[in-house]
Amino acid sequence: MIDNLTAYWEDLWAGGRRYRQLTDSETAALGRHTGPGEGRSALDIGSGDGALARHLADRGFKTTGLDCAPSALALASTGPSSNVVTFCHGDIESPQPPPLPESAFAVVTARLVYAFVKDKPAFLSRVRGLLVPGGLFWVVTPMAACVPAGQVSNGITTAEEELLTSGWSAVRATDMDYLRCFALRP
């Protein structure tokens, strides 16, 4: 369990740690669920280097990236098209919701983040509150059963998957290597 969330992630980013790059397969799968942005709003939780947030902006979404690590936000802010994304500093799990430029979003994404969420029911409740009616919650996460030994904590268990996928009106899952992509609709 991570004690000091910001310090944990900040140390990793500042120390040069980087994460699995966004792939064309992932963005194609996401695009099949979102369609073009057409000015709708999107929020990427745990936006890291900003690649997914920038992709959403390129697809026409008015995009916000949220991350708790200043070094990740600094990196994201220097990437191509970063000027079209609003990057915000904050912890999605903080007792007070982090300040965001919009109160609700057509698309909320969380890539390689969900496994690290401490209080998953509270997180899911917060995400539901951030979605417009008919919105989409897109989660990309390693599955604990599929990741190499020693990296199991980076993935979610079957019980955590059941929690993630319960209570939505529509659930679609797509497997990509050891990642599972979930498209969840309220």
Ligand SMILES: C[S@@+](CC[C@H](N)C(=O)[O-])C[C@H]1O[C@@H](n2cnc3c(N)ncnc32)[C@H](O)[C@@H]1O
């Ligand atoms: C494994 S990295 C993934 C980054 C990016 N989503 C990607 O796919 O490359 C997890 C990211 O989530 C951020 N993060 C983790 N927990 C968070 C929280 N509670 N609130 C905001 N950001 C968080 C970390 O700072 C880190 O940048």
